[in-house]
Amino acid sequence: MQVAYHWLKEYLDFSYTPAELAEKMTMAGLEVEGIEYLGEGINEIVIGEIVKIEEHQDADKLVICQVKIDDESELLQIVTGAPNVVEGERVPIAKVGTTLPGGMKIKKAKLRGVNSFGMMCSTDELGLSEERAHGIMLLGKEAPVGRKLTEYLGLDEYVLKLDLTPNYARCLGMLGVAREIKSLYTGGKVNYPEVNLEEDKNEAAVDEQAAIEIKADDLCPRYTGRLIKNIKVGPSPKWMQQRLRAAGIRPINNIVDITNYVLMEYNQPLHAFDYDKLNESKIIVRRAVAGEKIVTLDEKTRELTEEMLVIADAKEPVAVAGVMGGANSEVTDDTVNIFLESAYFNPVSIRKTARQLGLPSEASHRFERGVDIGMLKEASDRACQLMVKYADGELVPGIIDEYPGKQAKMVIKLDPARVNELLGLDLSTNKIAEMLASLDFEINKSGNLLEVAVPTFRGDVTQSADLVEEVARVYGYNNIPTTRPISKQLGSKNKKQKFEDLVHFLMRSAGLDQVITYSLQDKKIYQGLKLSQGHRLLEHVELKNPLSAAFGIMRTSLLPGIIDVLASNARRQIENMHVFEMGKIFFANQGQRPTEINMLSGGTFGAGEDLWQTDAPNFFFLKGALEMLFTRLQIPDVQFKAITDEPYFHPGRAAKIVYKGQYLGQIGELLPAIIDDKDLQSGTTVFELNLDKVRKFAPEVNYKYEKLPHFPAVSRDLAVVIKNNIPVADIFALIEDVAGELLKELQIFDIYQGDQIRSGFKSVAFKLKFQSPTKTLEDKEVNKVFKKIISQLSEKFSAEVRGN
């Protein structure tokens, strides 16, 4: 909706500047997105008359014009190369000192020896057309010399661009806007257009010449028709065209322009039929028959459904009600007689039909939001008045007004005490009544309650809460005091949220930065993971109406996002990066609600220390972070078991993460081929954990004090040579098992493969710390345990003790 400032002033007395008006409207709930001055940059242009044209002695293409710009001043001499100048024409003149919209400042100039004191302008130079114009803008011989061009063209106008929410349907017309400002700010009266209809007494009454039958009064509670004869189709008056342009509507001809003008005034869409094309001069408002077809004004054949409302004549549909007219009843240059429709259609029906046919329009936009059923006749009258005046029409006496859906005004019972309770105010009943009355509600007192009758233009008001908002609006939102609700509860996070915060904290403590990536992804991103057919990550939920393929599916893993983050940073010469993300992944669930799983995922490249000299610093950096995580979450004994079958992991450098036999997640170095594809740093490693599962195993963090040992500890080192393929974790498990409770600490401090060890074997060195809570351990006790460990290692793993 665009509101032209001066046009609005015609309906209401106010003294606000355009900016003040915009502020008032915004604060009333009619949000003004912007103000445009139509004459921007051309306010200094005046209309001049070309009095005399002479040839330029030294230039074929130039002529010397003498231009009159008012009665007093001397003629201006202007040299131009424009081909279309004619003596007597009136043209826009930029005098010396004027700046054109393009930024050009007009100066006194000498063209091939002849002085020129200004410029005659073309439409594009004035910013009035986008394309380059051939020649000067000719204004015609009636244009008033000396007047400002903006005034003459109706461009001395400010247009307020409104972004109206659906509840402000009443403000989709100028009169509605005027009424709103009257009610909230100025008081006084809205000046409705004066309509005095001159009916042609020689004509038979309209109901003798046409008939309206409503067969679907649920979808059309009121339909009015009038007949205007002998109209002459031609251009509409200039002022009307200017106003329509200001409202953002392109002028077409007087009939169309008048219906659009009344649309903009009254917020009532009108439709003009060619009366002579209506079979049997009949209008039937009915549901379409399934499969029925109509060719609409845009010359497209539309197939209709039984849900759609049509306007038909005795034979066939002539319009899709409230959406678009039919070609068969279209008003053309040859049209003589007009049947004018002014009706109310059910908003839901219009909305469905407009959507199904893909035909949104100014009319359907308004019908969808509800027009004022009480104003149909007034709007029709106004249009008839204008058609008589500007299309030379002869108005057939009377109006056909079928109103089967007529209802008494809705009355809402309002408890003033509740109004005050809800707003935090203390207004008297009278004050509330007065406020609502200013908005044209009719008020009756009934005991402690107010009975509020809702005017027909307030379709948005259906219950007392709506009236509470009206009271608040009149009182002013910003005048309502500020208080805070008293809390009887203690606020806090729940266990899940605290758990997630802890995980977050631990990940950051481990040196990982939090990232947030898109949860909608491109399907193609999963191809990059070299997944085999049927891989679980391909069980995507696809969007039905995606914006683009880039956001076409819901992620089934956080890993593609993590890999992208690492890759884009690596490309920016970032040398090391450690990241994690917490977020949901989604799996299709056979048409049921997709499964949402909370995941923790992360990745790293450029981790420094190569702990075990295995050229896998990233793997052990991430693994260490996860081990720390599990320790702090008090989930002991989480196992990392080698896997070789995840297509995107290096088959020798990947593990699944298992607790009590349950899969929690996985960690692995990316497959070198993926690292190459993505320009990642070699060794880039990622992990993922099912956070919902991890949480299930994490006890509520609870600390218990364990008495500190009083007795000294005994340390022993143990180096064994074992086969390369024996996981260190197995040795750990055996030592712990054999050593029992006396073993307080078990660490691995060296792994060696090389000259002194035969190939296929490795030397692993452990530090064992024994301690008893009850006594000082004697060497022989420790030795006994130590010997047992060695013999078991040798038995189970053929381990040889080194250097013993």
Add this chain to the structure above:
Amino acid sequence: MDLLKTLENIEKDAEQELTELDELKELEELRVKYLGKKGEIQQVFNKMGKIEPEQRPVVGKSANILKQKIENLINENQQRLEKAKEKKRLVAEKIDVTLPGNKPKLGRAHPLKVIIDEITEIFTGMGFSIAEGPEVESEYYNFAALNIPEHHPARDLQDTLYLDDHYLLRTHTSPVQIHTMEEQDPPIRIIAPGKVYRSDELDASHSPIFHQIEGLVVDKDITFSDLKGTIKLIVEALFGENRKIRFRPSYFPFTEPSAEVDVSCIVCGGEGCSLCSRSGWLEIMGSGMVHPNVLRMSGYDPDIYSGFAFGVGWDRLALLKYGIDDIRVLYENDRRFLHQF
């Protein structure tokens, strides 16, 4: 033989030698030289038999005094030398304190997390809990239960991404209001942060995936002025107490009255600039009193209970608070960006 003279010479020599001493190990040699079993003092005692008996007590006393004195001197100088030695060591151990420290490599929280932690703290302090809901929603929770009927123009306010005929990606965090009211009895005080989805093309100010924070308070006697007070507090906490706030009528199907909340522009302070489209104000959240239809549908009697709700663009808060001019930066996760927070 003048032993007293000898003692005088010993005293003079000892004083000189000890004070001139600069190495701790030489101190031991001097101790032996003067006080040892064959030391000079002892030699005086050894010669006592050869002098006049009446002089013996005098010499003996003097020799003892001198012995004591030398012992003291030795101790004093020992301390002096030890101090000097320690000092020398400390000087030698001097480090360049301007060399950089060994910084622990702590990870950073994403700016959205920084903001939500701040907000959560404020709200839990006011007795709020944190609620959550699914990102995939049904029509009912995303629309119908929020008083947005199927064929209402209000559906146009948000472009919805659908999965199929039943499920869609929530377009706002408001469905959490409904879940909470269904699961809980009043009083209710929650905030619900989360991801939301719209069919918006990605550009500097739009993202198809972004974040919102929902707020809901339902109890007896909750007023519009409570809504204003609560929002004022959070805005001041986030943007400072000098921020001006205004409430203006707006429309959300699930609140009535509805209010849009603006704060005075953080760049120009109200003068008008490009950030605020010259208006001097920045729109930061939608709010309102919970619509009676919504209360009713969730099983609450709107004549007894009332409530307010609000919804904030979480990303937008971060953009405004940190002066980020492009929402896409939040999701690019450039390390240099992340390390600014």
